[in-house]
Amino acid sequence: MKGNDSAIVARGLTKRFGNFTAVDGIDFEVRRGEIFGFLGPNGAGKTTTIRMMLGLLKPTAGTVEVLGVSVSKHPEKIRPRIGYMSQRFSLYNDLTVLQNLRFYGRAYGVENDLLKERIQDAIQMAGLEGHERTRTKDLSGGWRQRLALSAAILHRPELIFLDEPTAGVDPISRRAFWNLLYKLVAEGVTVFVTTHYMDEAEHCHRLALIQRGRLIALGSPEEIKRDMMRGQVLEIAPSNTAKAVKVLRAAREAGRLPIEEVAMYGALVHVVAPQVKQYQEAIAAELRQANVEPGPMAVIEPSLEDVFIACMR
Amino acid sequence: MSFRHLRAVIRKEINHILRDRTTFVLVMLVPTAMLFIMAYALTVDIKHVPIAVLDYDRSPTSRAFIQQVTEGEDLDLYAQVDSLDDIDNLLTRGEIKAALIIAPDFEHDLLSLRGIPLQIIVDGTEPKSGGFAVDHIGGRAEEFISEALASRIRALNVNVSLDSLQPIDLRVRALYNPSLKPRVDIIPGLISMVLGFPALSVALTLAHEREHGTLEQVLVTPVGRAEFLLGKMIPYIIVGLANVIIMPAIARVTFHIPFNGSFPLFFLLSAVFLFAILSMGMLVGVFMPTQPAALALSFLVIFFPGFFMTGIFFPIASMPAEMRMEAMSLPGTHYATITRGVFLPGVGLDVLWPNVLALLGMGIAFTAVAALSFRKKLG
Incomplete structure (x- = not known):
């Protein structure tokens, strides 16, 4: 299975903390040069998995190979070749942009002229020209994320791990961040990223869905949407969204409607069922009975969020 | 052990100390201030x-x-x-x-x-x-x-x-003379006590890195655990050595304590003591998850024993056997012997070598335990 084009190979990877199983025998492979998304709700085991791949945590069972090297046997061999951006802002708040970049560069053995050059690139990439002497705690969230990413790739790693890199960052900064990731991938870097933003997940080449420590889906976004969705999605725009959801769920519980899932989607409601079109009239009737105007209805292409919610049930 | 990695960490740590004025003032001035306050409070003449x-x-x-x-x-x-x-x-x-x-x-x-x-x-x-x-x-x-x-x-x-x-x-x-007498031997002891202060800073910076997640980031770099710990310690040893110059000067000028031994020897042995006491601070920092916890434990295991068990105020010979054992495992006990020995009788390595060996052993042991416990604690 493992070949030269695999950046990561995880086999039966398991981590238990006492009685609690955080990661439960997961298998996956990440190919070189792809953006691999790791999706799951909070507490699903995403960070634990990353930390095992980095050699910060020892797996209870199973193995993981990163860039062809066994992590548990030779963590020091992979360190110079990988980059990591942790969930929390991992630069030193009290030091300046320049001091931070210098430290991380030197920690990876990047020195002198090469270091200067790389720092130039990093500052340009993060859009921080003129802020070299600003303390990082005075930077805004988006800038910090970009700076942390530039710091993580100063040594030009072949593979970078990003743990919820854009949590708490505004949409424009998130877009800018993803543009940077695409640039890196174009240069041949492999990206392993955890997220729970569905729009970001759509941007990944391949995804793994993880829930309560178990891998429940693996594939490209299209494959996952095709394989994981039990039915079609009917989008409704009712007059009272909250009430509509309640009414339809009650109808499902009572067995009057054979539908799989009802979820609020902003001001809209998504109803999932096999051949959902044939229940359109029944749904409208349920809603009217509860004094809710059903509004326009249409069967739509499921989004990843629909899949995600369907899978997490 | 890579000198490059070590130097990267040292430079970073010096940046921290210089950036943060409070820390700088704390580590530079507090030992001196403590020496003054305690020297006066403990040897005050009774009047009125x-x-x-x-x-x-x-x-x-x-x-x-x-x-x-x-x-x-x-x-x-x-x-x-x-x-x-x-x-x-x-x-x-x-x-x-x-x-x-x-x-x-x-x-x-x-x-x-x-x-x-x-x-x-x-x-x-x-x-x-x-x-x-x-x-x-x-x-x-x-x-x-x-x-x-x-x-x-x-x-x-x-x-x-x-x-x-x-x-x-x-x-x-x-014969009763309430002035000066006690100061002559208390002040060298006090110096050994207040010089342990940078250990607190080391414990705190380590806990700080853990709290802020920078520790995790550093541990995925090629910088090794021992390199990281030593790199953190060395700047504080330098700061401590500045105090090693200032404090005997104060003892001499302000309190008229004779300094009969060799100063270069004292300087060198002080560096060894700083290594031992700072690695104790390091150990505290490795095991404590937060800064307040590190602060509390530093007081419990570094400062209070430093006060009461190193023989500065209470003679070790009159302690119960278990306490004597504990006293001998504190860096401060050995350094108090060294300071008093170098200040007053002016003795050299021929007398002090067991204390020097003890300090070296403690420093190496504490640093090793800290480095080994490091990864476990992170998980």
Whole structure:
């Protein structure tokens, strides 16, 4: 299975903390040069998995190979070749942009002229020209994320791990961040990223869905949407969204409607069922009975969020 | 061990110290300030102890006696009272530390060359002030009475030697000297105590990195655990060594403590001590998840034992066996021996080598344990 084009190979990877199983025998492979998304709700085991791949945590069972090297046997061999951006802002708040970049560069053995050059690139990439002497705690969230990413790739790693890199960052900064990731991938870097933003997940080449420590889906976004969705999605725009959801769920519980899932989607409601079109009239009737105007209805292409919610049930 | 990695961490740590003025002031000035405060507080001369006098005699002689006793800055006449009840009252309320009672026949007894009964009541809850008052009144009484007796003998023109009337040996009190003596050996001990202060900073910076997630980031770089810990320690050893220059200078200039040994030797041995005590701070920082926890544990395992168990105030020889063992496993105990030895008798390595070996051993052991526990604690 493992070949030269695999950046990561995880086999039966398991981590238990006492009685609690955080990661439960997961298998996956990440190919070189792809953006691999790791999706799951909070507490699903995403960070634990990353930390095992980095050699910060020892797996209870199973193995993981990163860039062809066994992590548990030779963590020091992979360190110079990988980059990591942790969930929390991992630069030193009290030091300046320049001091931070210098430290991380030197920690990876990047020195002198090469270091200067790389720092130039990093500052340009993060859009921080003129802020070299600003303390990082005075930077805004988006800038910090970009700076942390530039710091993580100063040594030009072949593979970078990003743990919820854009949590708490505004949409424009998130877009800018993803543009940077695409640039890196174009240069041949492999990206392993955890997220729970569905729009970001759509941007990944391949995804793994993880829930309560178990891998429940693996594939490209299209494959996952095709394989994981039990039915079609009917989008409704009712007059009272909250009430509509309640009414339809009650109808499902009572067995009057054979539908799989009802979820609020902003001001809209998504109803999932096999051949959902044939229940359109029944749904409208349920809603009217509860004094809710059903509004326009249409069967739509499921989004990843629909899949995600369907899978997490 | 890579020198490049070590240097990267050292540079970063120096940046932190220079960036953060508070830390800088703390690590630079606190040891010196602590030395001053403790040196003064622990060796202060007792003065102005308030006493009361109950004079049953009320004669010119007794008044002159009271005058002489309360002269100067040592004892203050707080009140002249009329009854024992008054004394009781004042002592209970803590307004006086001692009371002097003069018997009704004070003048008469003195003039007839008889023994003179004096009663002193002291506040036993404050033995230091009380004892001081007793000694002082006693001393003054001896002086006054021997003078009065001498002049009386002259006036009566009898052939009696003063010595036969006064069998008390005054020389016992002549030896009593409340000034300077204790400072000479306490101050070198204090230096060894306050020099442990940078250990706190090291424990805190490590806990800080853990709290802020930067530790995790550093641990995925090629920088090794031992390199990281040593790199963190070295800047604080440098700061500590600055204090090693300042403090003997203060001891010499301000407190007139002689420095009889070799200063280069003292400097070198101080660096060894800093390595040992800072690796103790490192160990605290590795095991404590937050800064407040690191602070609390530093006080518990570094500062309090440093105060009470290193033989600075309480002799180690008089401790129970288990405590003696514990005392010998504290870096401060060995360094206190070194400072006192180098300051006062001016001894060298020929005497101090066991202490130096102990410090080196502790430093290496603590750093090794810290480095080994590091990864486990992170998970």
